[in-house]
Amino acid sequence: MSALEIRDIRKNYGAVETLKGIDIALESGEFLVLLGSSGCGKSTLLNIIAGLAEATSGDVLIGGRSVLGVHPKNRDIAMVFQSYALYPNLTVHRNIGFGLEMRKVAAGERDKAVREAARLLQIEALLDRKPGQLSGGQRQRVAIGRALVRKPQVFLFDEPLSNLDAKLRLEMRTELKRLHQMLQTTVVYVTHDQIEAMTLASRIAVMRDGRIEQLGTPEEIYDHPATLYVAGFVGAPSMNMLNATVNAGQLAIAGSDARVAVPVRFKDAVREGADVIVGVRPEALRLASGGASEPAFPVEIDVIELTGPELVTTARIGAQRLTATLPPRTPLAKGEPCRFAFDEDALRLFDPASGKAL
Template sequence: MSALEIRNIQKRYGDVETLKGIDIALESGEFLVLLGSSGCGKSTLLNIIAGLAEPSGGDILIGERSIVGAHPKDRDIAMVFQSYALYPNMSVARNIGFGLEMRKVPPAEREKAVRETARLLQIENLLDRRPSQLSGGQRQRVAIGRALVRNPRVFLFDEPLSNLDAKLRMEMRTELKRLHQMLKTTVVYVTHDQIEAMTLATRIAVMRDGRIEQLGTPAEIYDRPATLYVAGFVGSPPMNILDAEIGGDQLRIAGSDELLPLPQDFKRTAVPGGRVKIGIRPEALRLANAGASGVRLIADVEVMELTGPELVTTAKVGEQRVTACLPPRTPLIAGSTQVFSFEEAALHLFDPESGRSLRAP
């Protein structure tokens, strides 16, 4: 039995279809991240689960019970908002326990639950303060504590870290990961930040235009992208996408004399003479040493950017550009011609019309 099941959820506003049939089944303890750019429908789906919006079609079940039409307070869920939504006139302790207070939980039991939650979040020393006396990270902990203290069946997070600076965002990601591993809670988490998705999720649903482009583990999404959109959206820098043609057992990169082998995984689905899109992740590329194994690719170096841990290098293959993530002390000169290499398994092929991966099932 799934902890949360989303069945063919649709949402329309007049003639505009925001969600076009979403199906996801979540087991107890899973951490699902809804990942996508603004306007893809991820927050709309979260609001429908929360009861803040009603679907135009489909059903949502928590356990075996349909919650469509149920009041938000009767859904056994808790939601953490992007804006924290704390009561400014209440102490941290009362903010955390206010939901229990509304449910008439006895004061002694309520105080015990608040203190236990504060201990988990390491904010015991803040219980007497007001929200205005807290930092952004502390306020976010209080908002999470207000959700945790209720011990609901499902937790919903709507871009909870987007208001934090980069350092604090990283710290809170670690904190959320720690809490999930400790409590084994069921979570649906909305973000447009792929780093949050990759580090937090047990599964990721990449959304685009109201549909799910791909649903899988972070490793599946990263290593075997199902579409060009997923390949380009997940990864930083994004996957290199090059135009090419198939000739026998080889791929010719458009606008150049470069020939690459046709990977075994794609031989049954690739059409000889047809056009394809080739995908290669920047971190798969390396400078080829004498006697190095792997597929070779000759490119003209244009720009190098040292980020600290890596040298992000942009080069041209014919008229097309590729990015390579190289070790930081790699000796390169702009304008030089270099031989890069990569393993054949790092090649991805996509249909240029549908955008779907051509990998054989």
């Protein structure tokens, strides 16, 4: 039995179709990230799971039980919002235990649950403080603690780290990963940040215009993007996309004299004269060693950016651009011609008309 099952969920606002048939099944302990840009429908889907919005059609099952029409407090879920939503006049202890207090849980049992959550979140020393005395990261820990004490079947997180600065986001991301590994709870997590998705998820649902563009593990999403949208959205820097034409068993890169052999695994997927888009990740590129048999793109260096651990290099290949992430001490200069080599397995081909991977 799935911990959470979403069956053909659709949501209309008048004539506007926000969700266009979402199907997902989560096993107990999975960490699903709904990833996409603003307006793709990810928060709407989360609100339907939580009971804060009604689906136009479809069904949501938690623990095998349909929860459509069930009040949010009876769905056995706990939600952490982008805003901390803490009571400013209550101590951290009472904020964490407030839901249990409303359910008439005995004071001793409530105190034990609050202290256990505080221990897991490493905020035991803050229990007597009020929210106004806490940092943003501490407040977010309190909000997570309030969800933890509920011990629900499913945790729902709606962009919980977006209000934090970069350093705190990294710390809280690590904290959430540690908690999930420890508790093995089922989580649905909404974000537009692909780094959060890649580091936290056991599976990622990349959403676009109310649909799931691809559902898979972080490795599947990153290494084998199903569409051009996924390939471009996931990855920083994003995957290089080069327009090309199949010509005599080679990929002729548009606007240049560059030619590379069509990888064997694509021989049956492409036809002579067909237009394709060649995808290759920046980290899959390296400076060519000079071997004639080594597949490579001839380029001219345009921009060099040292980030510390890597050299982000933008080059021109004809009228198109190609980005490579190279070792930080790579000897390069603007305007210098060179060759970026790659392994054949690193190439991805896409149909420019449908946007789908070949």
